[in-house]
Amino acid sequence: MFIRTPHVRRLGSAAAVLAAVAVTTLFAAPARAAGDGYVRLAHLSPDTPAVDVYLRSTTNEIKPQTFKGVAYGAMSDYLRLPTGTYQVAMRKAGAPASTKPVLTTQVGVATGGAYTVAGVGRFADLGLRVLTDDLKLPDPGKSKVRIIQASVKAPVLDVAGKNGNTIADGVPFATTTAYREVNPGKWSVQVVPTGGGKTSVLPCTLGAGSVYSLVVLDDKAGGLKPQLHVDAERQGSVPLGGVATGDGGTQPGSPMPMALLLASLAAAVTGGLVVLLRRRLRAA
Amino acid sequence: MADRADAAADYVAVGVASVPGALSWHRRPASARVRVAPVEAARVEVAVRIRAPAPGKPREEPDHPVRDKGLWRRAALPVVAAALAAFVVGTTYVAVANRADRPATDPDLGRWAATGAVAEGAGNAGRAAGDPFAGAGVAVPGEPTRIRIKTIGLDSPLETLHVVEGALQPPKRFDRAGWYADGTVPGDTGPAVIAGHVDSKAGPAIFYRLRELVPGDKVEVQRGGSVVTFTVTRTAWYPKNAFPTDAVYGPTPDRQLRLITCGGVFNHALRSYRDNLVVYAVAG
Numbered sequence: 074m075f076i077r078t079p080h081v082r083r084l085g086s087a088a089a090v091l092a093a094v095a096v097t098t099l100f101a102a103p104a105r106a107a108g109d110g111y112v113r114l115a116h117l118s119p120d121t122p123a124v125d126v127y128l129r130s131t132t133n134e135i136k137p138q139t140f141k142g143v144a145y146g147a148m149s150d151y152l153r154l155p156t157g158t159y160q161v162a163m164r165k166a167g168a169p170a171s172t173k174p175v176l177t178t179q180v181g182v183a184t185g186g187a188y189t190v191a192g193v194g195r196f197a198d199l200g201l202r203v204l205t206d207d208l209k210l211p212d213p214g215k216s217k218v219r220i221i222q223a224s225v226k227a228p229v230l231d232v233a234g235k236n237g238n239t240i241a242d243g244v245p246f247a248t249t250t251a252y253r254e255v256n257p258g259k260w261s262v263q264v265v266p267t268g269g270g271k272t273s274v275l276p277c278t279l280g281a282g283s284v285y286s287l288v289v290l291d292d293k294a295g296g297l298k299p300q301l302h303v304d305a306e307r308q309g310s311v312p313l314g315g316v317a318t319g320d321g322g323t324q325p326g327s328p329m330p331m332a333l334l335l336a337s338l339a340a341a342v343t344g345g346l347v348v349l350l351r352r353r354l355r356a357a
Numbered sequence: 358m359a360d361r362a363d364a365a366a367d368y369v370a371v372g373v374a375s376v377p378g379a380l381s382w383h384r385r386p387a388s389a390r391v392r393v394a395p396v397e398a399a400r401v402e403v404a405v406r407i408r409a410p411a412p413g414k415p416r417e418e419p420d421h422p423v424r425d426k427g428l429w430r431r432a433a434l435p436v437v438a439a440a441l442a443a444f445v446v447g448t449t450y451v452a453v454a455n456r457a458d459r460p461a462t463d464p465d466l467g468r469w470a471a472t473g474a475v476a477e478g479a480g481n482a483g484r485a486a487g488d489p490f491a492g493a494g495v496a497v498p499g500e501p502t503r504i505r506i507k508t509i510g511l512d513s514p515l516e517t518l519h520v521v522e523g524a525l526q527p528p529k530r531f532d533r534a535g536w537y538a539d540g541t542v543p544g545d546t547g548p549a550v551i552a553g554h555v556d557s558k559a560g561p562a563i564f565y566r567l568r569e570l571v572p573g574d575k576v577e578v579q580r581g582g583s584v585v586t587f588t589v590t591r592t593a594w595y596p597k598n599a600f601p602t603d604a605v606y607g608p609t610p611d612r613q614l615r616l617i618t619c620g621g622v623f624n625h626a627l628r629s630y631r632d633n634l635v636v637y638a639v640a641g
Contacts, residue, residue: 109590111610111611113489114489114490140488140489140490143490147490148490149489149490150489150490150610150611151489151610151611152489153611153639187610208607208608208609208610209603209607210602210603210606210607210608282607282608283608284608303546303610304608304610305547305607305608305609305610306541306545306546306547306608306609306610307540307541307547307548307606307607307608307609308539308540308541308542308545308547309520309537309539309540309541310520310539310540311602311606312520312523312524312525312537312550312602312606313523313524313602314523314524314597314598314600314602315595315597315600315617315619315632315633316524316525316526316527316552316617316618316619316633317524317527317619317629318527318528318552318553318554318555318564318617318618318619318630318633319554319555319556319562319618319619319620319623319629319630320531320554320556320557320558320628321556321558321623321625321628321629321630322556322557322558322559322560322561322562323555323556323560323561323565324556324623325454326625327625328450328451328454329451329625331450331454332446332447332448332450332451332454333447335446335447335450336442336443336444336446336447336450337443338446339439339442339443339445339446339447340439340440340442340443341439342442343435343438343439343441343442343443344435344436344438344439344442345435346438347434347435347438347439348435351434351435
């Protein structure tokens with residue numbers, strides 16, 4: 074009750090130091106394990122022959138990996154990688170790893186980030202591009218979809234549902250649209266060159282809460298070949314808030330009722346004693 | 358106030374000293390009487406001085422001037438003493454109770470007593486050695502029926518959980534975990550959810566030791582005739598009123614699992630824990 078202020082202050086700073094130590098030790102350990110992101114690789118250059126793709130970490134987080142014979146239209150699954158910087162290199166299929174790569178690029182992987190590293194454009198001006206994939210949950214009851222335009226035969230194209238719901242208009246070759254929220258369910262996606270041409274139809278089902286990339290490729294027959302890739306997926310409705318999974322049986326019972334009882338007893342006894350003593354004192 | 362406290366101390370001191378001695382205060386030794394005398398004398402003097410301007414008023418009980426003062430003044434001393442006693446007893450009890458609840462060596466430490474090295478290489482670090490361009494996902498038939506986590510000695514059949522009024526319902530039984538059956542099936546692409554109670558009113562429940570999981574631990578989910586293995590990537594505590602819906606229920610590019618239970622401060626009034634513990638795991 075009558076602690077002097079300097080003591081209180083000292084106690085306060087000691088508590089602050091303790092708290093800081095506790096926070097550092099608590100969060101230092103899992104921080105290393107928490108850092109993961111996703112990278113996938115794609116070949117989206119129509120007139121470029123198959124390539125070998127090399128992936129290595131600049132800080133040796135993973136063993137170097139090689140994917141042989143990746144041809145036009147191929148898109149890998151996501152690779153889960155520790156955060157850090159990675160180098161992606163492409164060599165002509167079958168070329169020795171010692172030769173100079175045709176293309177290289179770097180991709181910085183952040184925690185929870187997702188990236189598509191794609192060879193895009195015509196062979197003459199081929200480039201490796203890093204697309205950032207936004208896999209966050211769409212608004213309730215919506216799906217997210219974007220267009221990756223890799224068709225040189227239809228340099229600009231429109232994408233819409235059969236019922237006329239536009240997904241994207243006037244998408245130029247070698248570009249990627251932003252994700253757009255659409256209604257989930259059965260779609261009959263129609264891809265048509267802007268200004269007219271042969272329409273290609275892709276029947277598909279979009280799930281609520283899931284994220285998609287629609288890749289438009291050149292078909293060998295001269296038409297368009299739309300492909301739907303699942304970027305991230307989930308099922309069912311999204312529960313709100315946490316889960317009530319405990320009844321407190323392993324927690325100590327609240328000390329408050331007993332403390333209050335004892336306190337009131339002590340108050341009654343002390344008060345009574347004081348009154349009694351004083352009365353007797355006066356009586357004397 | 359300080360004077361009053363001193364006076365109280367005097368009374369108490371005198372009372373304590375005299376109790377073992379004579380039963381009667383009238384025949385008290387003179388030495389004890391002397392200690393009280395100055396206080397009494399001062400009071401008498403004050404009373405006389407106040408009364409002096411009204412000599413016409415008949416004097417009543419000149420030997421007991423205290424009786425003339427306000428009720429609150431007479432009650433003040435016992436009330437203050439009672440409050441003091443109540444405070445001291447109450448806080449002491451709470452302090453002692455809390456200390457007793459948290460012994461220096463927690464028998465519930467379990468495996469924490471000897472923490473091993475954190476395993477790495479979750480996710481498809483292993484699968485990447487295969488061909489991520491193959492595309493075909495691993496299709497596992499059947500519903501999940503059982504969860505096993507060897508490192509914490511957990512083996513439980515699974516009940517089905519559903520969303521009621523927006524919130525995910527906890528398992529009905531305390532000795533059994535449950536999977537969110539309207540959401541992603543454990544082993545499919547997406548965030549599958551398995552929840553379990555940390556305790557019942559009686560004591561520890563099925564997910565009591567979930568807090569001991571560390572990155573690298575394996576979680577096995579029986580699905581039909583096969584077993585899907587997940588690797589813990591991180592664990593996190595969240596206040597229920599700031600539950601990260603996106604991180605827990607958002608779409609994922611790979612097959613993931615979240616184990617959810619309660620923890621943190623237990624609110625006795627609401628019979629509810631403040632926090633949720635979420636263990637993130639990824640297939641492989």
